[in-house]
Amino acid sequence: MxxxxxxxxxxxxxxxxxxxxxxxxxxxxxxxxxxxxxxxxxxxxxxxxxxxxxxxxxxxxxxxxxxxxxxxxxxxxxxxxxxxxxxxxxNGWEAELRICIDSILLFKPIYALIAQFQQEYPWINIRVTEEVLGGTWDSLIADSTDLIIGATGESHNRDFNVQSLGEIDFVFAVAKDHPLVDEPVPISDRAIKQYSSIVVADSSRGLPSRSEGLLDGQSRITVPTVQKKIEAHLLGVGIGFLPVHRIQDELESGELVSLQLASYESRTNQLIMAWNKDNQGKALAWFIEKIQAISDKLI
Missing domain, CATH: 1.10.10.10 (Winged helix-like DNA-binding domain superfamily/Winged helix DNA-binding domain)
Structure with missing residues (x-):
């Protein structure tokens, strides 16, 4: 009718x-x-x-x-x-751009870019999600996001363009009043295994889950994000490796203490930005260019 x-x-x-x-x-x-x-x-x-x-x-x-x-x-x-x-x-502009940021990154620099983008293109929606480890890649593979920022590891997918954002360093860090602070350095595996390791849950739903920095037989406490892991370290709930760029203030203030371990070399991870090669959207291209220019501020 x-x-x-x-x-x-x-x-x-x-x-x-x-x-x-x-x-x-x-x-x-x-x-x-x-x-x-x-x-x-x-x-x-x-x-x-x-x-x-x-x-x-x-x-x-x-x-x-x-x-x-x-x-x-x-x-x-x-x-x-x-x-x-x-x-x-x-005209090549998307109705919505979906950005997935890995939990390991600082979000503020990306939020600043989003604010700049909205000033120029206020009619385009931005959807931001947070994933951990394999979950970041998983979101791109599942086509639930257009751009991933801060992923680690390899994509194993030739359909993606991959751009390096640089390397991040990790240190073994504990709260200032944790018993390990009084142990002789380098800290032995025996001493470490007495305490629970704080690990961040891999949010992947389709890829194999990953975990890093664990000793065999060591108990673990699993948390949802890197920020929650830092908070647990500060409270002395457990121990483990933390990305240096996320705890600079805590290390300088002494709230967290970096310790040398007997059986671990220094740890670094390569961070990656990736997107589907077939995606020619102008909003996506805008963010790729801007993020490349501020990659040093992300880490």
Missing amino acids: NSPITLDALKVLDAIERKKSFAAAADELFRVPSAVSYTVNKLEEDLGVELFDRSKRKAQLTPVGTMLIDQGRLILKATDELTRLAQQSA
Whole structure:
């Protein structure tokens, strides 16, 4: 069934309500008043309802007319948004860009880029998610994100473009009042295995889970993010390796203490940014370029 409520009729009603006059609405719409009146009369006739109370000097809506305009404006807004989306899509701009940030990174520099992007392109939505270890790659493989930032390891997928963001260093760190602080250095495996290791849960759903820095037989406490791991270290709940760039302030203040271990060499990880080769979106290209320029601030 064809509805008598057309976009043109909704635009006429919207103009009348805002201008409080059929004549003023006609001026705004560049029409003669009789054409505006005809549109309203025809709509009332087709619907079988009165939209305006004609006993008043000014154009005053009936309750049904108020409801129709309130809902009609939502339709007009959605139509405008759909038109803009169609135009920006034709010009190579995405309706939404999905960014997955690995838990190991500092988010603030990326948020600053998002704020800059929104100033320039406020009509494009940004969706930010956080994953851990294999979960970051998993999100790209599953096509639930367009750009991953801070991934580690190899993608094993030739469909992805991969860009290095640099290396991060790890140190074995414990709270300032942890018993290991009083152990002779380098700290032995025997001493380490007395305490639980704080590990971050791999959020991967499709790839094999990964864990790092564990000794055989050592108990573990699993937490959801790197930030939660740092908090657990500070409380003395457990021990383990932490990325240096995330705990600089705590190391300088002495809240965390870096310890030398007997059986571990220094640890580094290569951080990666990756995206699907087929994705030619302009928003994606904007972020790739900007993130490359600030990669040193991420770590």
